[in-house]
Amino acid sequence: MRYEAPDSLDRAVALLAAEAGEARVLAGGTDLLVQLRTDVIDPVLLVDIKGIAETRQIREEAGGFRVGAAVTGAELKEHRKLKAAWPGVVEAANLIGSTQVQGRATMGGNLCNGSPAADSVPALIAAGAKASVVGPNGRRDVPVEDVMLAPRKLSLAKGEIIASFLIPAKPAHTGDAYLRFIPRTEMDIAVVGCGLCLTLDTKGICTAARVSLGAVAARPLLVAEAAEALVGTKVDDGALQKLDAAAQAACRPIDDKRGTKEYRIKVAGVLARRAAQIALERARKA
Ligand SMILES: Cc1cc2nc3c(=O)[nH]c(=O)nc-3n(C[C@H](O)[C@H](O)[C@H](O)COP(=O)(O)OP(=O)(O)OC[C@H]3O[C@@H](n4cnc5c(N)ncnc54)[C@H](O)[C@@H]3O)c2cc1C
DSSP, X not given: OEEEOOSSHHHHHHHHHHOXXXXXXXXXOTTHHHHHHTTSOOOSEEEEOXXXXXXXXXXXXXXXXXXXXXXXXXXXXXXXXXXXXXXXXXXXXXXXXXXXXXXXXXXXXXXXXXXXXXXXXXXXXXXXXXXXXXXTTEEXXXXXXXXXXXXXXXXXXXXXXXXXXEEOOOOTTEEEEEEEEXXXXXXXXXXXXXXXXXXXXXXXXXXXXXXXXXXXXXXXEEOHHHHHHHXXXXXXXXXXXXXXXXXXXXXXXXXXTTBXXXXXXXXXXXXXXXXXXXXXXXXXXX
16 A cells, blocks of 8 residues: 655645545544554555645635645634634534544544544534535535535545635624534434524524534435524524424434434434524524
8 A cells, every 4th residue: 555645735636536546535544544454445545635735724714714624623623713703613523533533533534434424514514614625627616515425425536635625704693503412422423413503683583594414314414494494583492393393304314223213313303403592592692
């Protein structure tokens, strides 16, 4: 197996595109190295992207933030402005693993590992983030909800890398939140995850919302009907009940040792309501 650590996106893309055998991007390695050690994958080429400037930076752009795909959870937490603007995104990324894992794990790797239960993904979707994808045919922006197609299947073509995410400017009176349910208190995979973002007008009426659910279908979902339950309301009890029902209706979960289908569906509604209440409080203060 060959290891390369290019210092430019062009070089990384050229290496990945030219390799006829299985080639993999290496970010933090917290998924990749486990899969290598357990023979789940057997690549002939690893391209480490951590030496490429764009993948490692957080900078302000267009009123929002451009966050490198290989920025770690620990680094996200240290960025006070990003955390103040998008607490749901940072909290979701900080749920990944332990302190040790946080020093390595990235949002690019979390998304590109292709797990429907990845914690940072519903939060990025709720925030309206776009992935900046660089490949042999240039650069394109892809809404995060369109990157993953099914477990371990992405919409990225051969040679394409996610270089960074653009988390947009946050409108006034907007709040976001991410909650997950796990059977243990930490270090487990989500039974359900919910990212939610909502915007209020000056009278406290919800004018926009995005609701995303993880671990309840083959890919993280953006649930338009759940957002519609909130828009035009004061996010009162009636709206929260409709949100709960819409979130439940969107679920297409599997049964596994962490939870039955029925359990996951029920928890999805509960988490959506709780995430909405946190986002509401944040929007009122923003
Ligand atoms: C002990 C432990 C606990 C964990 N707990 C959680 C948890 O609570 N929640 C959770 O969601 N996950 C958890 N994980 C999984 C893992 O830590 C996360 O998915 C992490 O975010 C992966 O990021 P990484 O940088 O380490 O990715 P890597 O392992 O480097 O890469 C993962 C995959 O994505 C590809 N890839 C990486 N970056 C890019 C890119 N920029 N462009 C294209 N492809 C790319 C790689 O080729 C590989 O296939 C845990 C893992 C461990 C070992």
